[in-house]
Amino acid sequence: MTTDTHPGRLRVLVLGASVRRHSANARLATLTSQLVSDAGATVDLATLRDFDMPLYDGDVEEADGLPHGALALHDRLDRSDAFIIASPEYNASVPGVLKNAIDWVSRFRPQPFKTKHALLVSASPSLVGGNRGLWALRIPLEHLGTRVYPDMFSLAASHQAFAEDGRLADAGLQERLAETVAGFLSLVEADVRYVCLERRWYEFLGDRTEAEVTQRAEK
Numbered sequence: 533m534t535t536d537t538h539p540g541r542l543r544v545l546v547l548g549a550s551v552r553r554h555s556a557n558a559r560l561a562t563l564t565s566q567l568v569s570d571a572g573a574t575v576d577l578a579t580l581r582d583f584d585m586p587l588y589d590g591d592v593e594e595a596d597g598l599p600h601g602a603l604a605l606h607d608r609l610d611r612s613d614a615f616i617i618a619s620p621e622y623n624a625s626v627p628g629v630l631k632n633a634i635d636w637v638s639r640f641r642p643q644p645f646k647t648k649h650a651l652l653v654s655a656s657p658s659l660v661g662g663n664r665g666l667w668a669l670r671i672p673l674e675h676l677g678t679r680v681y682p683d684m685f686s687l688a689a690s691h692q693a694f695a696e697d698g699r700l701a702d703a704g705l706q707e708r709l710a711e712t713v714a715g716f717l718s719l720v721e722a723d724v725r726y727v728c729l730e731r732r733w734y735e736f737l738g739d740r741t742e743a744e745v746t747q748r749a750e751k
């Protein structure tokens with residue numbers, strides 16, 4: 533039996549994961565958000581610049597709680613059905629600033645990444661387009677229970693890839709990005725509107741307590 537649990541428009545947070553002013557990933561986030569909007573979903577476009585937070589420190593958390601930037605990012609995530617991250621690759625991995633934000637936000641209970649779908653995209657001036665960074669980014673997100681879409685999109689030679697109107701100069705690449713976004717949104721829509729699976733999980737592997745915060749079930 534299917535249930536229409538969410539009749540409104542899908543809400544998608546699109547996060548540019550660079551704090552640089554002229555970030556190629558911010559441009560890719562803007563283009564991606566346009567595609568999300570064209571598909572009929574409501575977009576919340578953000579950049580990590582919007583969420584200032586210190587380096588994670590357990591003593592700071594214990595003394596002061598979670599920083600404002602982490603609270604704000606949590607709230608934006610919480611209001612979304614799904615999120616898209618456009619991230620640079622630093623040294624073949626996840627930029628520290630993004631991992632730091634994920635670490636802070638993962639301290640919330642209930643842990644907000646658990647119930648979301650995510651699409652990962654990247655841009656880099658290199659020939660691989662930052663794709664190795666996305667594989668690394670899957671690890672913390674999948675660990676946290678995010679359902680990370682199997683297809684990803686990596687834009688190589690990003691310094692010369694954008695046309696003046698913000699679309700990709702290569703029509704084939706533009707189409708591929710649009711198809712990836714459309715496929716992702718179809719999956720999110722199917723899951724959000726027609727929930728038919730019961731989800732059950734342990735927040736932390738090996739945790740055998742009966743505490744509500746570590747065991748949640750959804751129908």
Ligand code: FNR
Pocket residue numbers: 550551552554555556557558619620621622623624625655656657658659660661662
């Ligand atoms: C990079 N860059 C980079 N690029 C890449 O394709 N593979 C890599 O491993 C790295 N490593 C790396 C490390 C560090 C510390 C910096 C600062 C940069 C280059 C990076 O992809 C390029 O600067 C992008 O333009 C950064 O993304 P934004 O800020 O333009 O979105």
